[in-house]
Amino acid sequence: MLLVNEKDLVVPGQVLAENEYYPGRGTFKEDNRICSSFVGLVSVRNKKINVIPLQSKYIPKRGDVVIGEITDIRFSMWGLDINSPYTGLLPASEVFGKDKRELESVFDIGDVLLLRVVDVDEVKKVKLGLKGRGLGKFRDGILVYITPTKVPRLIGKRGSMINMVKEKTKCDIVVGQNGVVWIKGEAGMERIAEKVILMIDREAHTSGLTDRVRELLDRLTGVEPDIQVEESEGTEKPEIPESEDFEEGSDESEDVVVSPESEDFEEGSDESEDLEVEPENVKVDSPGSESMEEGTDTPDAEEGDGEAGDAEVKDENNSER
Structure with a gap:
């Protein structure tokens, strides 16, 4: 019961x-x-x-895509703040492979990266990696920190909430599963996006949030709201139903991360340079999907073309005879 x-x-x-x-x-x-x-x-x-x-810290788990800021450079790894009680570690081998290079020449203290959680051991030692679609270093922009459990509410159903913020502010926005949000755009629009995101974080548990966010965005960006029903007609304005439920606990939106679209994002490894970033909110592909994409050659199609060419030659020979 x-x-x-x-x-x-x-x-x-x-x-x-x-x-x-x-x-x-x-x-x-x-x-x-x-x-x-x-x-x-x-x-x-x-x-x-x-x-x-209502308030919590991020607890890392394998496969999460997070945004971290480099706070420490050690002999063979970088230490990152991932908005968690536990420090993230990015081994040099995840970036260089077996090559030996100066760590500071690639990433320095203060750099902000989009990474994947590779492993979390029994003592919560968090190993991070850069191998994957769209992972790498951000350039410029600002960071906003929200409660990790409210990330699905910020994204909304099928990315509706975050897409509305992006459309109204013309900013590139990337949301990490650890509650860190990266924003890049015009300085004034960055601050508007930050204010709206913090409002969503505060009021995520309330109803009617979507309408209030839309009204706030219209007011801050100077856009006149659309009036669909005139009061002079003597008809009541229909109520707009709340389009998004409080889905913080749903499994469907837990893995949703908004991928960067601008040139202000540098991919951090050679293995990921050939991978294109999805234009909208994407669900992070499993490592197995990379191997599928790498093998995009279609030898069967080429062989088929060769057979077609042979058939044409035979037809010409027959016509001459």
Whole structure:
């Protein structure tokens, strides 16, 4: 039996459900009861109960795509701040392979990179890598930090929320799964995008957020809102339904990362130079997809062309005879 409703605010130890429900993230089971582990919002998906914490730090897991800032250069690796209690480590072998080069000649302290979490060991040692589609170094721009669990809300369903911010501000925006957002555009538009993103972070648990974000963007960018129904006609203006639910706990949007589109992004490894960056919000491909793309030659098609050419020669010979 469910004892709470979707999006209810709960506290640690509060009983959420009994018997036929299953514990998810942010919950624990005691006897036949499911209790909350955090102060957060309830999310129920197929009999599975999750509690999305209102405030949290990023806990790395393998395969995540994150934005990190280099804070330390060691003998054979870089140390990065990834908005987590745990420091990310980028080994030189992930960049150079077996070659030996000066680390400072490639990445220096303060550089901002888009990376993939390669591995997390039992003591939370986070190994990072640059091999993959669109991974590398950012140039210029600003960083904005939000609660990692609210990243799906910032992105929205099928990227609708973040695309609206990008369209209104004309900025390039990349969202890391660790709650770090990179913004690049005109100075004034960067600050507008930052203000809107922080508003989404603060009000992610509220309803009607999409409409408020649209109104704020129109006001800050000086765009007049579209009026679809005139009051003089004596008709009531229809209510616009909230187009996006609070999907922080959904699996569909957890891996969504907005890839960079501008020239202000440098890919960080030779292996990823031939890979094109998707123009919109993309889901990070698994390592296996790279090998599929590398083998794009079509020898069968070439052989088919050769056979067609032989057939033409034979037809000409027959006509001469």
